[in-house]
Amino acid sequence: MCPCGFLLPIHKGETLPSSLTVRRCDLQRFLKVIRGAGLLSRKGIPAWVSLDASSGVLRLRAANTQVEVQLQLEAADSAFEAIVDAEFLKICSGKEASSVTLSLADDEVTASWFDADVPRAARFVLRSSDSVPPAVAAPEILATNEPHLLEALREAQATTDPGASRFALACVQLRSAEGRIAATDSRQLLVQRGYQFPWAGDRLMQITPVFGAQEIDRSQDVQIGEAGNWIAVQAGPWRIAHAVEVEGRFPNVDLVIPSPSSLVSSMSVETGDARFVLERLDKLPCSDTLHEPVTVELNGSVAIRSRQEESAAAVELVLSRTQRNGNECRLQMDRRYLGRALKLGLREVGFTAGGGPCVARDAQRDYVWMGLGQENTISAADVGDRLLSEESVGG
Known part of the structure; x- marks a missing residue:
């Protein structure tokens, strides 16, 4: 029988026998989470969802060999157990707090609900418990x-x-x-x-x-x-x-996390400067879509530069309130990793000799990525447009 559902005659106030009631918005919450877990469809294997109600608790479950998701909800004090294709969630879920009533009969589940004032219903074939992996036991500790x-x-x-x-x-x-x-x-x-x-x-x-x-x-x-x-x-x-x-x-x-003693230079990025960079970093010109390089220079000031092609003038972001620590240096790096470090809220960024590994850290975290060396870096003489963080609106 097709699980996609068809209209059945339903009247307001009618309750089917041996039924379970669940809110459509709860089904939608569960649907979104199992989608994030990759449980809706995998390598042609139909996804499924189980509904198990007893002692006033309803457990929704979906799983494969890698991940299991369970959601526990309040339910009427009645027993109900069914396993159906996950198409059930796509059809019956919704943003509304209105309810879906489920009824067991023979080898199928009947779902009935109202979409606004329009009566809706669908039937779904029951799946055998042998066709799905067993539930993961609750941890003892x-x-x-x-x-x-x-x-x-x-x-x-x-x-x-x-x-x-x-x-x-x-x-x-x-x-x-x-x-x-x-x-x-x-x-x-x-x-x-x-x-x-x-x-x-x-x-x-x-x-x-x-x-x-x-x-x-x-x-x-x-x-x-x-x-x-x-x-x-x-x-x-x-x-x-x-x-x-x-x-x-x-x-x-x-073995790959740079020690503090291996850093030749570092910068303490001021919070406003971090926001200034994040608002502009992915908008800077780029000549290499594979590595998305930018030049970072720690000299009299801290600057980030990039250009569309080697012969073009560069665009420079000057981090006016960011402090340089250690030696002067200039290196290339992938802008995506620098941007992620700042999005993580990491403000202390260190550099090793030769444009090698870079590390952004705080007391609880280390974020490391490989630099792109010191060749083909962009010097201050190649800059055409210069943007200063202290002059930016909101920066």
Whole structure:
């Protein structure tokens, strides 16, 4: 039977027997989160959602071999259990707080609701519980963290490389000893510290972009724990579990983080200057769309330069309130990594000799990327247009 649904005769006030009621807006929240987790469709395998209600609690669940998402909601004190294709969510969800009534009959689920004043209904074929992976067990031991753990995991995922083969760069490394989250795609590295994990040693957690979903509760503390080969994060009514990578290897990232003594120069970027740069950095001319280079010079002042082509005059951003520390230097780097460092709120940026690794850091974080060397840098003599942060509106 086609799961796409067709109209059935429904009348206001009618309740189908053995039914479950759930708000359409809750279904939409769940839909958005599982979309962020990549659970709607994968390699031609139909996505699914389970609804399991008992003792006044409804659990919505979707999963594959890498990630599981659960949302816990209040429900009437009745038993209901069904597994249907995720097309159910696309059809029945909505922004409204109005409800969808679900009824079990034989091998199908009937859903009925009102879209404004228009009665709607659809039928969905039940799937066997054998056709979906079993639910991840709840961790026995949980560690409590501040809500910022969700943002840390989101930023870590943004630093991974799902296509890597030599190392497990699609994973993030969770180290209990330092409360450390490390992620790299071999071009950039982000290390974040100060979190609590209730296990000994390191874990490589496969990760999806799900932690960027705005629907996940960020108003209260977050708990994290281990259950078999899964790591689960509990945030309010949400529980999100990712599989542990047990065979992959993660590079020794400590070897590539520049030590303070290896820095030949650094800059302390003033907050207004950081905003000034971020508003203009991706608008600067660019001659190389692969590396998107800019020249950074720390001399009498701190300046960022780029141009469309070698013969063209350059555009320069002068960071009037930013302080240089150490030696004068001039190097090239990918503007995207400099921009990300500033977006992360990192204001201390250091440079190694020869235009090598660059590092932006604070007390809890190190963000590292490779410089592009010191050849073909743009000098002050090549500048045609100069923009000063102290003269900019709002900068």
